[in-house]
Amino acid sequence: MKLLIRATNWVGDAVMCIPALEAIRAHWPDAEISILARPWVADLYRGQPFANRIIPFDASARSPVAMENIGCELRREHFDCALLLQNAFSAAWLAWRAGIPECIGYARDARRLLLTRAVRVPRDGEIPTHESYYYLELLRRIGWLDKLPTVSEIRLRLAPGASEAAESRLQKAGVHPGSLRVALAPGASYGAAKCWLPERFAAVADSLVDEFNADVILFGTSSEVEVSRQIAARMRHQPISLVGQTPIGELAALFSRCQLFIGNDSGAMHVAAAVGVPVVGVFGSTDPHGTAPVTSRRTLVQRKVACSPCFLRECPIDHRCMARVTVADVHAAALKWLEQPPRA
Numbered sequence: 001m002k003l004l005i006r007a008t009n010w011v012g013d014a015v016m017c018i019p020a021l022e023a024i025r026a027h028w029p030d031a032e033i034s035i036l037a038r039p040w041v042a043d044l045y046r047g048q049p050f051a052n053r054i055i056p057f058d059a060s061a062r063s064p065v066a067m068e069n070i071g072c073e074l075r076r077e078h079f080d081c082a083l084l085l086q087n088a089f090s091a092a093w094l095a096w097r098a099g100i101p102e103c104i105g106y107a108r109d110a111r112r113l114l115l116t117r118a119v120r121v122p123r124d125g126e127i128p129t130h131e132s133y134y135y136l137e138l139l140r141r142i143g144w145l146d147k148l149p150t151v152s153e154i155r156l157r158l159a160p161g162a163s164e165a166a167e168s169r170l171q172k173a174g175v176h177p178g179s180l181r182v183a184l185a186p187g188a189s190y191g192a193a194k195c196w197l198p199e200r201f202a203a204v205a206d207s208l209v210d211e212f213n214a215d216v217i218l219f220g221t222s223s224e225v226e227v228s229r230q231i232a233a234r235m236r237h238q239p240i241s242l243v244g245q246t247p248i249g250e251l252a253a254l255f256s257r258c259q260l261f262i263g264n265d266s267g268a269m270h271v272a273a274a275v276g277v278p279v280v281g282v283f284g285s286t287d288p289h290g291t292a293p294v295t296s297r298r299t300l301v302q303r304k305v306a307c308s309p310c311f312l313r314e315c316p317i318d319h320r321c322m323a324r325v326t327v328a329d330v331h332a333a334a335l336k337w338l339e340q341p342p343r344a
């Protein structure tokens with residue numbers, strides 16, 4: 001069988017899809033599996049064992065003409081089946097235009113008529129709340145899984161030599177050999193409502209330099225340069241910044257060379273957890289029951305307020321869910337991991 005999987009668009013969602021992708025490979029061990037994904041997700045999945053091929057999907061291709069051209073390119077591939085992990089109408093439209101005879105996905109976003117197998121969306125309480133089960137349940141409902149497995153850990157595999165290349169990159173950026181490394185990711189592509197305060201990130205980072213002589217490394221996309229600059233300006237110690245300089249395909253290996261990750265509910269948090277790094281995740285506007293990193297090596301910091309979780313991109317009031325998370329809260333969570341013996 002020649003199977004096309006339409007991946008989700010967000011990095012965090014892409015990590016939470018991994019158990020489903022592994023289950024698909026287990027169900028179809030001899031299938032030729034291709035994953036159609038936005039460039040950043042394509043780079044994250046490249047080299048993983050659940051796909052034979054990754055097809056990058058141009059992020060700027062949103063016009064009808066561009067979409068039609070992509071559909072024609074996929075039509076030439078003669079796929080037997082398309083499985084849509086992405087919920088959007090456009091995912092079903094593209095599979096339909098590609099002439100794929102079987103198209104499977106959740107019946108939502110007005111796309112039911114474009115699906116040959118339109119699967120009912122789970123109701124509240126029908127499946128575990130974590131998002132990873134949402135994708136696994138799709139497989140169970142179409143008969144590709146007998147029952148929902150328990151998801152206790154999600155892992156990304158590193159390519160041979162990737163860890164060594166990452167270490168060389170870090171040292172060229174100014175990281176000291178053998179130092180304790182703390183990865184700081186203060187942004188979140190979804191919106192500012194998910195972001196903890198820059199001055200508090202700075203205070204925690206300074207305290208870890210004081211106590212552990214740590215190298216603090218700032219990570220983020222080019223859109224997060226300003227918030228990272230604010231943190232660096234507020235720190236007494238000079239951090240090392242790789243903000244806007246790190247392709248997503250290198251991020252997992254770079255995190256693997258760190259001893260701790262501190263950040264918001266973001267794609268970076270999920271990538272760090274998936275390579276086994278202890279994670280301190282600060283939650284406010286989102287719900288950790290649904291999007292917490294799937295690892296035993298995590299501490300989630302949250303101060304519940306009446307309006308949380310709101311899932312808004314921007315806080316319309318006083319950002320109280322994040323304002324109530326103190327430096328002491330995050331510092332204590334970091335100490336829990338840094339004072340433990342390192343794990344091989």
